[in-house]
Amino acid sequence: MLNNDKSTNTTTNGDARNVRPHHSFFSDWIGVAPFFIFTLFFIVLPSVGLVSRAFQDNAGNFTLQNFANLFTREILSSYWISIRISFTTAVAGGLLGFLMAYAITVGKLPAGGRSVILTFSGVASNFAGVPLAFAFVATMGRTGMITVLLKNVFHINIYNMGFNLYSFLGLSLTYTFFQFPLMILVITPALDGLKTDWREAAENLGASQGTYLRKVMLPILTPSILGGMILLFGNSFGAYATAYSLTGGFLNLITIMVGAQIKGDVLYNPGLGYALAVGMVIVMLIMMIFYYLLRQRSERWLRK
Amino acid sequence: MKRGSFWSWLWVAIGGLYFFLPLLSTFDFSLRAKKGILTFVAYENIFKDPQFWSTIRFSLVIALFTVFFSILLVVPTVYWIRLRLPQLRMLVEFISMLSYVIPAIVLVFGLIRVFSGSPFYLTNSYFGTYVLLVAAYVVLTLPFSFRAIDTGMSAIDVRSLTEAAQSLGAGWGTILFRVIFPNLKVAILSSVFLTLATVIGEYTMASFIIGLKSFGPYMSLVGQNKTYESSSITIISFLMTWALMMVIQLFNRTKANNGTHSGGR
Numbered sequence: 001m002l003n004n005d006k007s008t009n010t011t012t013n014g015d016a017r018n019v020r021p022h023h024s025f026f027s028d029w030i031g032v033a034p035f036f037i038f039t040l041f042f043i044v045l046p047s048v049g050l051v052s053r054a055f056q057d058n059a060g061n062f063t064l065q066n067f068a069n070l071f072t073r074e075i076l077s078s079y080w081i082s083i084r085i086s087f088t089t090a091v092a093g094g095l096l097g098f099l100m101a102y103a104i105t106v107g108k109l110p111a112g113g114r115s116v117i118l119t120f121s122g123v124a125s126n127f128a129g130v131p132l133a134f135a136f137v138a139t140m141g142r143t144g145m146i147t148v149l150l151k152n153v154f155h156i157n158i159y160n161m162g163f164n165l166y167s168f169l170g171l172s173l174t175y176t177f178f179q180f181p182l183m184i185l186v187i188t189p190a191l192d193g194l195k196t197d198w199r200e201a202a203e204n205l206g207a208s209q210g211t212y213l214r215k216v217m218l219p220i221l222t223p224s225i226l227g228g229m230i231l232l233f234g235n236s237f238g239a240y241a242t243a244y245s246l247t248g249g250f251l252n253l254i255t256i257m258v259g260a261q262i263k264g265d266v267l268y269n270p271g272l273g274y275a276l277a278v279g280m281v282i283v284m285l286i287m288m289i290f291y292y293l294l295r296q297r298s299e300r301w302l303r304k
Numbered sequence: 305m306k307r308g309s310f311w312s313w314l315w316v317a318i319g320g321l322y323f324f325l326p327l328l329s330t331f332d333f334s335l336r337a338k339k340g341i342l343t344f345v346a347y348e349n350i351f352k353d354p355q356f357w358s359t360i361r362f363s364l365v366i367a368l369f370t371v372f373f374s375i376l377l378v379v380p381t382v383y384w385i386r387l388r389l390p391q392l393r394m395l396v397e398f399i400s401m402l403s404y405v406i407p408a409i410v411l412v413f414g415l416i417r418v419f420s421g422s423p424f425y426l427t428n429s430y431f432g433t434y435v436l437l438v439a440a441y442v443v444l445t446l447p448f449s450f451r452a453i454d455t456g457m458s459a460i461d462v463r464s465l466t467e468a469a470q471s472l473g474a475g476w477g478t479i480l481f482r483v484i485f486p487n488l489k490v491a492i493l494s495s496v497f498l499t500l501a502t503v504i505g506e507y508t509m510a511s512f513i514i515g516l517k518s519f520g521p522y523m524s525l526v527g528q529n530k531t532y533e534s535s536s537i538t539i540i541s542f543l544m545t546w547a548l549m550m551v552i553q554l555f556n557r558t559k560a561n562n563g564t565h566s567g568g569r
Contacts, residue, residue: 031384032392035377039399042439046414047406053417096322099315107312115553117316122549123542124323126498129507130523131538135326138333138535145329177326180319231404238407241507245524255409262413262512274417277410284405 047281054274066275075257075276082237082254083283085168089175090232096176097183097232098225104184105191118188121181128178129241136174136246140165166247174246175236182235183228190224190298223298230291234284254280327542334535346536355522356537360504363519366434367503370441371496377442378453379492383484386462400450403443408508415440416512427513437513441503449495456491494552501548505541 057063070076104114140146142159150156164170194217202212240255249256258280260266261273335342337349350356378400385392403411419426419436426432465487469479485492507520515521523541527534 028388032381032389032396035381035396035399038377038439038442039402042415042443043399043402043406043411046411046418049418050410050414096315096319099311100319103312103315108309109312109316113316117319119549119553120323122552123546126501126549127542127545129505130520130527131505131541132326134523134527134534134538135330135542138538139326139329145332146325177322180322184319234404234407238409240407240409241520245507245527255407258409258413259508259512262409262416273413277413280410281406284407288405 050274050277050281054271054278057271058269063271066269066271067279069269069272070275070279074252078252078254078257079279079283081168081252085172085175085253086233086237088172089179089236090229092172093176093179094183094225094229094232097180097228098187100180101184101187101191105188106194117184121184124181125178125185128239130245132174132177133242133246136165136170136177140170140173166250168251171243171246171251174242175239178242179232179236182232186228186231187221187224190221190228194220221298223294227291227294227298230287230294234287237280237283237287327539330535330538330542334532334539337532346532347540349530349533350526350536350540359517359519359522362517363504363506363510366437366441366518367500369434369438370445370503371499373438374442374445374449374499375453375492375496378446378449379485379488380480382450382453382457383462383480386457387466397450397454400446402446404447408444411443412440412509412512433513437509437518440509440513441499441506444506444509445495445499445502448498452491452495452498453488456488460487490555494555497548497552497555501545504544 054066055062055064057065100117103109104117136144138144140158140163142165144165147158150158165174198216198220199212202216207215238255240259243251243253243256244259247256249260254276257266258273258277261276265273267273267276334346335344337343337346381396385396406414415436416427418424419432420428424432426436462484465483466479469483474483505520505523506518507524510518511521511524516525523534523537526537
């Protein structure tokens with residue numbers, strides 16, 4: 001019986017049909033199976049876990065109460081301060097990053113400047129978290145170099161003037177350190193995509209440099225610039241390490257609230273904690289939808 | 305033209321100051337551990353601390369495992385969707401980008417709540433927490449490792465290479481490891497070093513899953529307890545990031561600088 005089976009197998013293997021690459025449904029999917037299994041476990045499962053728990057009360061019954069509970073002053077204000085910091089640093093970092101990227105692409109800078117700035121942008125955009133917070137304490141903390149310099153040389157005591165590193169402004173300044181380099185990295189390809197033909201065509205039609213900027217370049221670049229700023233927004237909205245090591249828990253950012261909830265049930269209602277986290281993802285999803293809409297618009301122009 | 309040049313220099317100068325002043329201040333501060341003189345004693349103290357070496361070794365090992373599994377996961381997947389399942393490209397890209405949408409702090413929240421309970425109990429053993437941390441890092445670095453490998457793969461003719469190898473009698477293992485991987489060397493290496501730069505000093509996930517064993521939480525501990533050492537370790541960590549980025553730059557010299565960023569922390 002066993003021998004018989006084997007011999008039939010050998011004959012089928014010898015079939016011409018099976019020797020040639022045969023694309024069965026199974027063999028096609030086996031190649032991507034590890035990826036889907038991995039992401040199922042480590043992306044989908046945790047997300048579904050949070051979402052489903054956000055819709056449960058303490059007894060495990062379905063409820064919308066957790067989301068209704070988000071609308072208290074304390075929780076709304078922590079979303080609001082996170083959104084404000086992200087917005088501020090996205091716009092400020094986005095503008096500075098765009099202007100620098102403009103300088104190294106369209107602006108007349110020596111060729112070596114470009115690669116140096118791109119390298120530093122790679123370093124700075126990755127230099128976030130704990131050490132970044134320490135660096136800003138050494139710079140603008142109470143005994144930081146800039147603070148002391150302003151006090152001793154210019155007799156300006158920024159801390160008497162209401163500045164505090166552990167505040168909205170201080171955290172925004174710190175975040176901008178990794179925000180503008182990210183903008184440089186994101187926007188440089190878009191600036192590289194500007195075709196010289198367009199400028200020449202505009203000049204031939206009698207456009208001045210200003211007209212070209214206003215009527216040709218900015219309309220083309222606006223979707224990319226806004227898209228880049230949205231990425232920056234998300235980048236600082238989800239940042240936890242920098243804020244936590246800088247402020248401890250002084251500033252009630254939404255990430256700090258979620259972090260406290262992981263350590264223990266600080267809200268005295270686990271369901272509310274899950275709703276808090278799901279709310280963050282909803283904010284991010286809205287941002288990403290905008291991003292994709294803008295990216296589609298900008299890709300229309302940058303197609304080769 | 306002169307005017308344009310002036311503004312260009314101005315913005316670059318502002319950006320340069322923004323970048324260098326914090327580093328300069330930190331470096332200056334790190335040398336002031338003794339009153340009145342400049343000294344490297346804050347650096348010596350870090351290098352003498354056995355916990356510095358043990359945490360950095362631990363984080364390096366975790367980072368290497370992350371690199372290993374993420375390459376092993378991403379390269380065959382991207383290869384396969386290019387060869388056989390192009391209709392899945394959008395879906396796989398979307399999944400890879402999800403960790404931009406799910407902030408690290410939210411992901412780690414979900415991971416801990418799901419995997420600490422039944423049936424996994426991953427947080428009950430050291431080994432389980434290592435598995436969880438490596439998996440979390442693979443997810444965290446998925447957006448840029450996917451993009452780097454995908455870009456690299458688009459530059460080579462996957463189909464012809466595969467058919468050529470098949471006609472010479474190569475099996476799938478040979479094709480992947482001896483044909484596809486070598487052709488993707490640049491893409492793989494730049495994704496490897498970006499992963500290292502992201503993972504070694506990572507704080508958010510490490511602090512909740514592993515705690516003080518890893519380098520990020522150790523830096524945080526130094527900052528809480530020691531004044532000058534917090535500056536010297538910042539400089540050390542900066543130099544490590546910088547060195548890793550320089551390596552990427554070496555690989556990418558001919559290419560546009562794309563995707564050298566890992567997301568907010």
